[in-house]
Amino acid sequence: MKLINKISLWFLCIILVITPVTMIISRAGIKRKMIEFEEKRLLSVNERVYNLLKEGQPVDDFIRDREIQIAAVKGPVPRENPQVVRRVDNAEGMSEKELALFVTSYRQVNGVVYKVTSHNYFINPSEFFSSMFITLLWKMLLLGIAVLISARILSRILFKPFKSTMEAIRNFNIRQKQKLQLERSSTREFNELNCFIETMTNKAMEEYATAREFSENASHELQTPLAVLRTKTELLTQTSLNSQQADLIEHMQTEINKLSNITKSLVLLARMENHEFNTREKIRFCRIAKNVIETYAYWADLKNITVTRNTDSRVFIQIHPTLADILVANLMRNAIRYNEENGSVHVELTTDYFRISNTGAPVTIPHKDLFRRFKKGSQKNEGVGLGLAIVKQICEVCNFRISYAYVEGRHIFCVYFNENYLSEIDGIPSNSSFQRVVFAEV
Missing domain, CATH: 3.30.565.10 (Histidine kinase-like ATPase, C-terminal domain)
Structure with missing residues (x-):
């Protein structure tokens, strides 16, 4: 797999993991803030009713368009005050269930304990967040497409020096006496890589030249004395020799030939290890x-x-x-x-x-x-x-x-x-x- 594909896949995995988590956190926070805001609003409504009662003003005009219930109760003010009740219920005239919030508060006004209950219906958070979930899917899809497209564009721009280095290495031939020259870029890591590759290729060229020179010298310098020995032994065979001396000379010739073959074979192996033969044709x-x-x-x-x-x-x-x-x-x-x-x-x-x-x-x-x-x-x-x-x-x-x-x-x-x-x-x-x-x- 290409490097840019791995990077793209990595970012896509991050998006797929982080985005749902942030949505869940956002959902909980938004739901809490919505309910807290509505509770404060209903409490302020109840407080307004108590103020009107305390001032002796009529409350009918205030509660006419609001879901408010006022009743006088006997006994002291309850310890739990105010009381908040939440339930999912069918609102009047609505087919879908909505979240109903009831806030009941108690206050003694002019010697009478009044119970004021105000409530309101607002959209069920579950319905609200289902729309958010659809939005989230679109967001993740658009982010994924943006990552893939931007990664390809970034690859052409950011990784251009790296691709140029790879192409130069691919065309590099150690048998040619031309040092590898790599272009510099604004990315420090690529420059460090290029410097390292240039150093290693220069060292490889020097070692290759040394090994090639050694193999050529060995082939020439070793074969010369062997040829002299072979000639000398052939001259000896033309002189008067007894059978024992003839056998010794024959063994010498055999060993000289064997040594010559070993030298040629080792030189051949060295040349192959140095890739001196073109095997592309x-x-x-x-x-x-x-x-x-x-x-x-x-x-x-x-x-x-x-x-x-x-x-x-x-x-x-x-x-x-x-x-x-x-x-x-x-x-x-x-x-x-x-x-x-x-x-x-x-x-x-x-x-x-x-x-x-x-x-x-x-x-x-x-x-x-x-x-x-x-x-x-x-x-x-x-x-x-x-x-x-x-x-x-x-x-x-x-x-x-x-x-x-x-x-x-x-x-x-x-x-x-x-x-x-x-x-x-x-x-x-x-x-x-x-x-x-x-x-x-x-």
């Missing part, structure tokens, strides 16, 4: 997969491994071409390296997923650790333990999901391109010998 993934599979066919033939594929020829995926090539190559290399003699590899590609399965012995480590760096299913294998970690990193960069399962003697790696497709299936069809599908942690 759509490429023909099926063509890249076909080329990579054909490239590794010779290696599969050396191990007498049968490679079959069922690939859709119209699969377009949003991924960088280099990353697509590395993704397929690492999975293919893994399927052949951890396969067995006379085994098989099956490749399947659709618009929703890319799946590679191969025969082979079960892995000796927990399935969830397969995608971690320097974790290998077999420590005796010549791999460096970074292939699946790179695959996982590529999937994270491209918003893909990758899973692993071991079913009926086959290792199954599946890369899902479509999140909706992933939510509709269980990964791989269930089986009695099926082990749970493990997704790489994002």
